[in-house]
Amino acid sequence: MSARAESPVRVMSGNEACAEGALAARLRFFAGYPITPSSEIAEDLSVRLPGVGGVFLQMEDEIAAMGAVIGASLAGAKAMTATSGPGFSLKQENIGFACMAEVPCVIVNVQRGGPSTGLPTMPAQGDVMQARWGTHGDHPIIVLVPNSVAETYELTVRAFNLSEAYRTPVILLLDEIIAHVNEKVHFPEKLEVVDRKGPDEPPATYKPYRHTPDMVPPMATYGRAGYRFHVTGLAHDDTGFPTNDPEQIDKLNRRLNGKLDLHRDAIVEVARHDCDDAELAVFAYGSVARAAHQAVREARAKGIRAGLLRPRTLWPFADREVRELAGRVRTIVVPEMNLGQMAHEVEWAARGACRVIPLTRVDGLPISPAQILGMIEKA
Amino acid sequence: MTEYAKYLRLEKFPLIWCPGCGDGIVLKAILRAIDNIGLNKDEICMVSGIGCSSRTTGYVDVNTLHTTHGRALTFATGVKMARPDLNVIVVTGDGDGTAIGGNHFIHAARRNIDLTVVLYNNWIYGMTGGQVSPATPVGKKASTAVLGSFEPNFDIVALASGAGATFVARETVARPVVLEKLIEKAIRKKGFSLVEVMTPCPTTFGRRNKAGDAVEMVEFLKEHSVPLARAGTLTAEQRDEAIVTGVFVDVDRPEYTEQYARLVEKCGGRPAARAV
Numbered sequence: 326m327s328a329r330a331e332s333p334v335r336v337m338s339g340n341e342a343c344a345e346g347a348l349a350a351r352l353r354f355f356a357g358y359p360i361t362p363s364s365e366i367a368e369d370l371s372v373r374l375p376g377v378g379g380v381f382l383q384m385e386d387e388i389a390a391m392g393a394v395i396g397a398s399l400a401g402a403k404a405m406t407a408t409s410g411p412g413f414s415l416k417q418e419n420i421g422f423a424c425m426a427e428v429p430c431v432i433v434n435v436q437r438g439g440p441s442t443g444l445p446t447m448p449a450q451g452d453v454m455q456a457r458w459g460t461h462g463d464h465p466i467i468v469l470v471p472n473s474v475a476e477t478y479e480l481t482v483r484a485f486n487l488s489e490a491y492r493t494p495v496i497l498l499l500d501e502i503i504a505h506v507n508e509k510v511h512f513p514e515k516l517e518v519v520d521r522k523g524p525d526e527p528p529a530t531y532k533p534y535r536h537t538p539d540m541v542p543p544m545a546t547y548g549r550a551g552y553r554f555h556v557t558g559l560a561h562d563d564t565g566f567p568t569n570d571p572e573q574i575d576k577l578n579r580r581l582n583g584k585l586d587l588h589r590d591a592i593v594e595v596a597r598h599d600c601d602d603a604e605l606a607v608f609a610y611g612s613v614a615r616a617a618h619q620a621v622r623e624a625r626a627k628g629i630r631a632g633l634l635r636p637r638t639l640w641p642f643a644d645r646e647v648r649e650l651a652g653r654v655r656t657i658v659v660p661e662m663n664l665g666q667m668a669h670e671v672e673w674a675a676r677g678a679c680r681v682i683p684l685t686r687v688d689g690l691p692i693s694p695a696q697i698l699g700m701i702e703k704a
Numbered sequence: 705m706t707e708y709a710k711y712l713r714l715e716k717f718p719l720i721w722c723p724g725c726g727d728g729i730v731l732k733a734i735l736r737a738i739d740n741i742g743l744n745k746d747e748i749c750m751v752s753g754i755g756c757s758s759r760t761t762g763y764v765d766v767n768t769l770h771t772t773h774g775r776a777l778t779f780a781t782g783v784k785m786a787r788p789d790l791n792v793i794v795v796t797g798d799g800d801g802t803a804i805g806g807n808h809f810i811h812a813a814r815r816n817i818d819l820t821v822v823l824y825n826n827w828i829y830g831m832t833g834g835q836v837s838p839a840t841p842v843g844k845k846a847s848t849a850v851l852g853s854f855e856p857n858f859d860i861v862a863l864a865s866g867a868g869a870t871f872v873a874r875e876t877v878a879r880p881v882v883l884e885k886l887i888e889k890a891i892r893k894k895g896f897s898l899v900e901v902m903t904p905c906p907t908t909f910g911r912r913n914k915a916g917d918a919v920e921m922v923e924f925l926k927e928h929s930v931p932l933a934r935a936g937t938l939t940a941e942q943r944d945e946a947i948v949t950g951v952f953v954d955v956d957r958p959e960y961t962e963q964y965a966r967l968v969e970k971c972g973g974r975p976a977a978r979a980v
Contacts, residue, residue, distance in 0.1 A: 375964075382785060388775060393779065399769060404786075547783060548787050
């Protein structure tokens with residue numbers, strides 16, 4: 326259980342920081358189901374939410390938790406769930422519903438080893454493609470991936486902000502290491518908290534899926550006087566009702582995905598370390614980026630001009646940033662706790678401009694700086 | 705007389721349901737129940753899953769939510785907890801509510817959260833073409849049980865009662881006025897309430913089982929209905945054939961949103977947001 330966030334600096338775990346960040350972003354509804362290694366997020370929020378008038382629900386299963394989150398968000402509450410691999414798989418259908426119906430919500434997946442029940446207490450990064458493509462059909466998704474406890478706090482707030490700003494589910498991908506490591510978090514004095522844009526027209530003319538220049542339709546909530554509207558997972562027109570009109574269906578699908586393309590630069594964030602004069606770079610995310618940063622420092626000490634490109638937004642993918650870097654370095658090393666899922670993406674973005682070398686680990690143990698340094702020295 | 709148009713999205717007509725389907729009778733009974741209570745349309749949220757019955761939400765001019773298959777109760781739970789002041793009505797079917805959604809059904813009942821569930825039981829998966837459901841009576845044919853189902857079917861009333869629902873009733877579309885009164889009671893009930901409505905599907909159940917047209921199927925429901933008060937006089941064999949109707953459970957137990965509000969109060973918080 327965590328104490329209240331009174332002091333500007335506190336030591337806590339990534340899971341606790343996630344709960345703190347969510348509360349700072351004005352989370353008012355959490356529904357979850359027990360699963361290692363994410364359970365502390367639910368435990369923390371079960372203690373904290375009632376005190377701020379929020380709702381904590383432990384549901385009968387992972388699917389129910391995701392459904393409840395969507396219902397609560399439509400009723401106006403900022404809503405979140407947290408899970409891990411098997412639970413993340415179960416939630417996929419309803420995540421797709423949130424994409425299709427444009428319901429803001431945050432889904433935390435603390436990655437553990439897979440596939441299947443896999444390694445409940447050990448870290449992995451095997452869900453990065455599932456986070457992008459886990460639910461069926463072409464759909465928009467934003468995925469954030471912090472590399473520290475402090476950044477977990479920051480990106481949890483950001484996850485809510487992006488979700489509210491673009492009316493779309495946002496996935497926060499932690500891994501078991503970030504979730505359970507204890508580190509210092511400096512709470513910012515001022516925090517930007519974004520709320521969804523409400524209807525700017527009277528009920529009579531309100532259309533819940535109106536095509537606006539920013540591609541994000543203003544959102545009413547259930548119970549707001551006069552604004553009765555329909556929400557469905559079926560293909561719908563701008564009124565929200567099902568349609569079989571090919572033109573309307575095409576318009577919907579292109580807008581749903583296009584809204585993230587349009588706002589891509591505001592969504593995609595990367596951190597760069599020593600990239601300016603680098604002749605070799607490491608592309609790493611999550612806890613692995615910590616080892617990668619250390620490896621880059623050690624390589625520099627040995628006279629190798631190495632750099633690190635670290636995405637804070639994993640999806641949409643930082644393709645332009647990777648492409649730009651690929652044009653300046655001879656090699657990009659991609660260490661991941663999976664069998665090279667993002668390495669493929671880096672290779673695609675590099676388009677042959679440099680060599681891309683995957684460094685993979687799937688034995689439940691973290692990738693060490695020495696492993697990455699070894700690869701840098703060979704490359 | 706109820707002015708139905710007041711509650712309907714007439715521009716969405718004609719209804720998707722087949723000729724002879726009983727779902728329209730249930731829809732009208734729900735609207736009369738709402739009208740009898742005098743609920744404001746803004747204060748109602750109607751939530752459904754997937755299937756013929758679940759298309760009801762598209763036609764009713766309240767806050768409506770057409771969710772994923774079997775999950776209506778989970779979405780409804782989220783809506784109700786975030787806005788306890790809304791009257792949340794869930795419409796579902798025998799497949800949606802007790803097969804893919806069976807787990808949510810028993811747990812929502814167990815929590816005794818103030819949701820009103822109207823479950824349209826037509827003994828079949830209608831929208832997907834007449835596949836066998838957990839409610840298909842033994843011996844009846846379906847597109848996935850062409851020689852007749854041999855799986856025992858759920859007694860949905862017993863399921864809800866056993867799981868802890870505080871209001872449980874069954875009626876058929878053959879008695880729409882009684883049905884309306886039961887739905888009205890269910891909406892007024894503070895707690896989890898279920899009204900199971902037996903409704904004919906001439907297209908995918910009737911045809912395959914030589915049950916006749918819509919009129920004959922409604923006649924069948926009428927003839928086989930036995931009020932709960934008389935059910936005790938039936939032999940075991942007669943009881944198997946009978947559709948026992950009436951109010952099976954009407955008890956009071958602490959309701960979930962009220963219990964939660966007390967927890968919030970105890971923790972020094974302010975209860976969930978009310979109407980904006």
